[in-house]
Amino acid sequence: MYKLLLCLRYLRTRWIALASIVSVMLGVATMIVVNSVMAGFAREMEDRIHGVLADLSFQARDFNGAPDADWHMEQIRRIAGDYIEGMTPVVVVPGMLNFRVGGNWMTQQVEIVGIEEQSHSLVSDYARYLQHPENRRQFAWSLRDGGYDVYDHQAGSEAPARPQMNEAGWSHRRYVAEREMFEERLRRNRTPQAFAPSSLGQQAPAAAPATESAAMAAPAEVGEPRRSETPEPNESAAAPRDFAADAGGTSAGTAGANAGESASPPPAADPFLNRADPFAPYNAASAPMESSFDPRQHQHTGAVLGMAMASFRGRDGADRFIMLPGDDVKLTFPTVGMPPKILSDEFTVVDLYESKMSEYDSRFVFVPIRKLQELRGMIDPTTGVGMFNSIQIKLKPGVDGNMVRDLLAAQFPEELFIVATWRDKQGALLAAVQMETAILNVLLFLIIAVAGFGILAIFFMIVFEKTRDIGILKSLGAHGRGVMGIFLSYGLSLGAVGSGVGMVMGLLFVRYINEIADLLGRITGRKVFDPSIYYFYSIPAIVEPATVAWIVGGAMLIAVAASVAPALQAARLHPVEALRYE
Amino acid sequence: MTLLETSGRRAMHSGLTPEKLLLSARGIRKSYRKGPAEVPVLRGVDLQVYQGELLAIIGQSGSGKSTLLHVLGTLDAPDEGEIHFDGQRIDRMAPLLQDSFRNQRLGMIFQFYHLLPELTTLENVLAPLMIRDSVWRYWRNRRRYRAEAERLLEMVGLGHRLKHRPRELSGGEMQRAAIARALIARPELLLADEPTGNLDRNTGGEIMRLLRSLNEHENLTIVMVTHDQSIAAAADRIVRLADGRIAA
Secondary structure, rough: OOOHHHHHHHHHHHHHHHHHHHHHOOOHHHHHHHHHHHHHHHHHHHHHHHHOOOOOEEEEEOOOOOEOOHHHHHHHHHHHHEEEEEEEEEEEEEEEEEEOOOOEEEEEEEEEEEEEEHHHHHOOHHHHHHHOEEEEHHHOOOOOOOOOOOOOOOOOOOOOOOHHOOOOOOHHHHHHHHHHHHHHHHHHHHHHHHHOOOOHHOOOOOOOOOOHHHHHHHHHHHOOOOOOOOOOOOOOHHHOOOOHHHHHHHHHHHHHHHHHHHHHOOOOOEEEEEHHHHHHHHHHHHHHOOOOOOOOOOOEEEEHHHHHHHHEEEOOOEEEOOOOOOOOEEEEEEEEOOOOEEEEEEEEEEEEEOOHHHHHHOEEEEEEEEHHHHOOOEOOOOOOOOEEEEEEEEEEOOOOOHHHHHHHHHOOOOOEEEEEEEEHOOOOHHHHHHHHHHHHHHHHHHHHHHHHHHHHHHHHHHHHHHHHHHHHHHHOOHHHHHHHHHHHHHHHHHHHHHHHHHHHHHHHHHOOOHHHHHHHHHHHOOOOOOOOOOOOOOOOOOOOOOHHHHHHHHHHHHHHHHHHHHHHHHHOHHHHHHHHHH | OHHHHHHHHHHOOOOOOOOOEEEEEEEEEEEEEEEEEEEEEEEEOOOOOOOEEOOOOEEEEOHHHHHHHHHHHOOOOOOOEEEEEEEEEEOOOOOHHHHHHHHHHEEEEOOOOOOOOOEEEEEHHHHHHHHHHOHHHHHHHHHHHHHHHHHHHHOOOOOOOOOOOHHHOHHHHHHHHHHHHHHHOOOEEEEEEEOOOOOOHHHHHHHHHHHHHHHHHHHOOEEEEOOOHHHHHHEEEEEEEEEOOOOO
């Protein structure tokens, strides 16, 4: 009883001891914050990786794939069917994406992924990352009329809007197509006088040929009242055209456009908002002009582009789009065969894909697997059986992926197939994050250990100061163990107070971490968390109760451990000498 | 009132029954080591304390009287010799038993009062009970203990000082509080180490009167060491300690 009372009294009258636990407090708070943020990042990353990669992938080593996905899926089901919820074949081929920005062809290196739209959504979170709500529910390769998300559905309200998405869909496609036809008409009836008196034309550099600068300026002028313009249907657009002449015109127009762009001031505050206006029509020539194909009503085979290919993020965190659903792109890839030939085909962007893993968002282009197989020559002409590069497998909940992986790997020839879990594929990245967390934890725990030495020193002081009281207690019949108990419980209470307050501080910090980051950003004038660098708009943080319990328990243990030596000394004090002590 | 009810033992003091030996020390030797030299303090002390008496041990400073008291109170172990309390040898008991012995059968008061500065007067008085009982048992009996402590403080004349800290009390008051603390566990023997040594003549006299009345009315056996002849005069019996031995 006296232990408790004295311990409480000492706690109340020895404020210096409380000072010693401030470092415990700060250490605990920091550890909780760091662990929560690291866990948040790791979870976010794992979610994204896992969202893109299926639980298990059964992959052909051969780049050209292996024949007959159905047969292999049958075999896989026979071997490990009990653990498998779903499977889908996939064709993957590196390729190039060609698209137009402001009249220029741009090329990006991509990974073309042929998927079966129905089964793929079951196996991975693919559909969850699309931008059209209907596509997220039931994905289809056809372009939607509109209604693409203007607000990032995966982010909270803090994400800036994407006003350009308002236009995406058929309206955008029709608009672009009509611009092209309109420009086509202009080109056919080209009479230089009609365009000469143009204010923009006068600003154009003298070096540029008058006709070209005028031609360049004209669409921009007409483009001002964008939607009000009523395009007449142009029958001549369907007529066969002189390709060579058009190609020549295109290159000349492009050169002029470039010259004009570098010299004249940008016509509007945001050049990308009306990027389609000035230059796009010049490249209309390269669109295939089959007699039956009307871009206002028809689309090419659908393709889903990664968000990072179609847009970029400005310093303010807002996304600017250089492609929208409705635009046409070209995909170029090698065919199967010896030697491989290069093949190119036109696709229409039907949706954008945003997993928020930049590695995937800037690389993956999804197209229908059947189309890709056809184009690459992966279909046996006699049987109609296609080849596949990998089979993505979704396991039933709670099934150990490593176990199924080993099961499958043992049954299929290793020299032909690789079986890997999603963790295997991103193992290095996940391990790096884990390592980082571990090192940070060690460092921060050392801070708390340093705090432990502070407690040790202060406790020795207190034992020194309380020598006579210890003698009194012993003369009254207190056991050495009891005296030790006073100081141990004193240490425990200090630890409890320190880690308790630290825990509350840490949890509050985590709770308001984004507000705090904003505040720090305002004070220092530098963004602490720059959304143009990360794919998240806010700092993800996950508080794991077990981790918090470990941290708090560890801190308390350190506080108690630091008080053991002083407490032992107190217990061993000789009562007579202690009583004599003044 | 329970303590006063035990005053039936006064009969022994009045000599109607043979006096019972409460504490006996035989051949107590104790020396302290100072550097290489061994300084003998007690050189064979023989002492008998009878139940119900007030014994004064008188001696000069440095005669070893405080050391003797500590040895008698099991705070210090003798180098040689035996101490028996109520027929039981106490100087070779296990430390835990010695602690309980001090707590339950001995009361001690000191020249410098030795109250705990963090606790109030009342809590100081209750300290031996807190040490004796587990938290649970103390909590169950807290009202009874408190009433007892208040009664004792009333008896020593500190009924108005329950909530004061030791530093707010005068020397005499502190010694009274120490006496109340020594009595709370109803000891059989009270060891007093120069109880008036730090007090003026008047206050010291009051303390002595209090001890005297405790001895008479509560039949409390008291062993007191002092260097002051006039204080010792109040005792039933006086022994003189000189050169580490009982002189006469």
